[in-house]
Amino acid sequence: MTKTNAGQRIVIEPVTRVEGHGKVTILLDEHRKVKHARLHIVEFRGFERFIQGRPFWEVPVLVQRLCGICPVSHHLAAAKAMDRIVGGEKLTPTAEKVRRLMHYGQMFQSHSLHFFHLVSPDLLFGFDADPAIRNVIGVAKKFPELGVQGVMMRKYGQEIIRITAGKKIHGTGAIPGGVNKNVSIEERDFLLKDLDQMVVWSRAAVKLCKDYTMEHLAELAPFGSFDSNHLALVREDGAMDLYHGNLRAIDAAGKKIFDQLDYQEYADHIAEEVRPWSYMKFPFIKALGPEKGWYRVGPLARINTCDFIDTPEAEAARKEFMAVTKGAPNNISLAYHWARTIEILHSIEKIKELLHDPDLQGEDLVVKGPRREETVGLIEAPRGTLFHHYRINSNDQVVMANLIVSTTNNNEPMNRAVTKVAEDYLAGVTITEGLLNRIEVAIRAYDPCLSCATHALGAMPLEVELRAHTGELVDRRVQA
């Protein structure tokens, strides 16, 4: 940790129950008031060097090594990029639908894992409950049916991934210009078996989140909250589209900053700021500058940004969600959870639509056209917009790669959320367990994939350090 003379700092290290690990410091001023909070994530940029020289068709499989949590999102974002290298971005109906099925399967399993395993303990037991109970085991004991749902929903999503990608983790399904397999009748029927149950459980997850949020709205609304811009892909008609679309950014009041922006041109509109204290960059909308141009991505941003959802149940859920803020963008950090469950419902509705589509059994899997040498692949990953940008030389080798992962897009928002919680809940110079828990809860709302950013897996205990503005250690708290 670097010392600073400008203030005092609290260090939380690392955050538990987010995927991967990170560290939080809270900086105090001379009056022992919170100056700001910083979430430290050691972003592993070495990867972009590692893929230098590798052949482009290897990249969609290779990039899955970036992350043990969301490999499918990287697989698909890279495949979308490489489609353009082989001139095959207009996929065959079969290829597009198999990929979408894979993507919705990933969304379904990732959101389910996050909601049931990581978030439900906070909602069901309260932020101040003993961490020994406030965990997934505690949920399974007290609410056994919920524990089972979480496990089964995750498994269902994984089976979709296995069938479309060939393996549950590190599959090969998406190849430049298409896919390497379709979905057979047997595979489809296997997935249809449990589908209706999944729909029922998804509805219940939305209801649980909605009821919880409405009941605790007064407490949740200010919790770790702040106004921000929101960014997401939307379809040409303004519908939410998790697999493909154009970029739309809105401000905290809902005014469009840009709309239907071809993401091939993202670099003209989005830049990444480097700050000396963080390895992870801070993306922002160029037109607004780094101070005002940062934005949120992920479920909350997607629901705020789209005009509608094209599946009926999720659309009805979206309307209820938007009614809370009377149609204006919802800037409540903890509303991410409700938004996430709406996407669970949307994903399963999409999965149902796709499983009944005979194109899944089509034989036309790959298209190719005029070759390109520079390409961008974007996808709405579970945690938000994921950017993959590559340049390929005439020998088919990667010569440049730039990735902006979802968690990086949410870098500034997560810092804001932690700052807000610290301002509201830090009392004196003692780190209470309540503060510690609340910082965790705020970070968890954003479902950061620290694994994506750090390329290191594993949860570790939570540690809080409080330092005087001289750099002197005032208090320290560790949670097992």
Next chain:
Amino acid sequence: MNHTFTFTIDGVEVRGRPGQTIMQAADEAGIYIPRLCAHKELVPHGSCRVCTVFVNGRPQSACTQPAAPGIIVENETEALLAIRRSLIDMLFVEGNHFCPFCEKSGNCELQALAYRFGITAPQHPYLFPKRDLDASHPDIFIDRNRCILCGRCVRASRDLDGKNVFQFVGRGPGKRIAVNAKAALADTDAARTDRAVSACPVGAILRKRVGYAIPIGQRMYDAAPIGSDIEAVRADPHQ
């Protein structure tokens, strides 16, 4: 004209003909002797040592050692299994074989042997050598990170393609596969359809832009372990 004779492999009586190697006789009898540098259509090389068997108690390469009347061959013994495991293990750590993203996965003989022998993680420390790629050719990609120096490309190019595209240069740890040109593969007469390309047992010489086209589950070694095709002969003698 068949002056056949018999000998035994692990106690099983096997027929041999004059001029056959132990490996050839074993293949015909449906007994699999593991191998990497040997290839049915290529002259034996005897370099990888994976096919080491005991002949009357002495270690020999089955791909080069002639079959002979009455010899006693040991193939599937604990001692030989340990030697083969160790050899395969060393081939892994000497190169940079990243199976999880290698496009040869599922079709790779080295990986298939590791699976057959139950090797999941190497026992020796990785050497992480620095090796060069050659992407110059429009249709062929060379990734020396995965080369196991089996020499199959050298022999296939010379004997099957009539071209001499590949050769070894250097000695000891510095030994590597090179092309017969001043600069790069693009300067040779190598072609996409060359047998030298398909002869590579690992992902070191690849046809460009076709990686991962075969889905997981339908690749060469997804369904049955390497050697199963040979062993099927024994299971069904009418084949």
